[in-house]
Amino acid sequence: MSNKYFHRRNTYINQVKKQLSDSPGLLKRVLRDLNEIFDSAEEHGESLETVIYRLGDPKEFCAGIRAGAEGEKSVESKTSQKSHRITIGLGVITAALIISAKIFKAFQHDDYIGGADAMTQIKVFPFMPFTISAGLFVAGLFFLVATVSFYILKQKKR
C-alpha cells in the first residue's frame, strides 16, 4: 500500500481520536475496530475511498458510536440493577433464616419431660430427625453459599 493510503487512513483515525479523546475506554475499542474495518476492506479489495465514504464524516461516525455507547451503558445499568436486587434478595433470605434459627433455638424446649436429674425423666423423640432451628440454620447456610456464588459469578462476568 502507498504512503498516500496510510496517510489518509491515519488522518481519519487521528480525527476519530480527537473526537473521542474524552472517553479513553470507548476510544480504545473504536480504534481496534476501526483498524479491523480498514484491514478487512483492504483484504476484500475495497478501496480506501469507499470505506471512508461508508464510514462517513469522523464527527458523525463518532456521534453514532457515542449514542450506541450511551445505550450500552443503559443496558449494563439495567442488568447491574437486576443483579443487585437478586443479591440483596438472597442476602435478606439468608439473614432471615439464620436469625429465625437463633430465635427457634432460644425458645426451644428440652426434649425431656421431668427434671433433668429426676428418676422419671422421659426423653421425647422428635417427629423429624433434626430440630427446626438446625433445619433453618442449614437452609440459611445454603442461601449464604448461593448469595456469595452469585455475587462472585456476576463480578467475574464484568
Add this chain to the structure above:
Amino acid sequence: MVLLCLIAQHETYGYEIISQLNTTGGKIFGNAKEGTIYPILYRLEAAGYIQSRLASSTLNGGSKKYYNLTESGHLMLQELLVFWNDFVGCVNNFVASTKKNEV
C-alpha cells in the same frame, strides 16, 4: 433481529456482517454503515445476546473480532421470530381484507 439472524448462521465479523447486510438487504434497508452497525453490536454484546473473541488475521497481520450468539441470544432470537411471524401474519390479514374490498 436481522443482526441476530446473521450471527446465528455462523460466527462472523464486522466487515462480513455489513457486506451481507448490503448484499441481501441493501435494497430494502439501504446501505448499512459501520457507524450504525458497530454501536448495535456493542449494545447486543453488553446485553449478553452476543459474545466476541479476537483472532489474529493471517491475511493482513491484524486481528478480527468474531461474534457469535450466546444462549440468551438464541432465546431472544426465538422470541423475536415468534413476534415477527405474528406481526407479518397480522399485517397480511389487513392487506388481504383490503385487497378483497378493492376488487
